Amino acid sequence: MLGTIIFTTLVVLVIFFYMRRKAKQNRRRLEDLNSVRDFHASYDRIRTHKNVRDRQNNYQTYVTKYNSTEDYREKR
Secondary structure, eight states: OHHHHHHHHHHHHHHHHHHHHHHHHHHHHHTTOOHHHHHHHHHHHHHHHHHHHHHHHTOOOOOOOTTOSOOOOOOO
16 A cells, blocks of 8 residues: 555656656747747738738739729729
């Protein structure tokens, strides 16, 4: 009986220290993770690429209302 309690206590302590070590490693790895900054950088890159492409083609985009009778405009 006493052996079972000691063995269970040792297993619990090993699991506790393992989880603590993993949590510290994850904390260090995730310190510089910034999802908002990465999203904005990606969005700016796409928007800049689209603006450059449209400028090269000399094409202006038009915004129409959702229920507009005009679906699109052709390039002239």
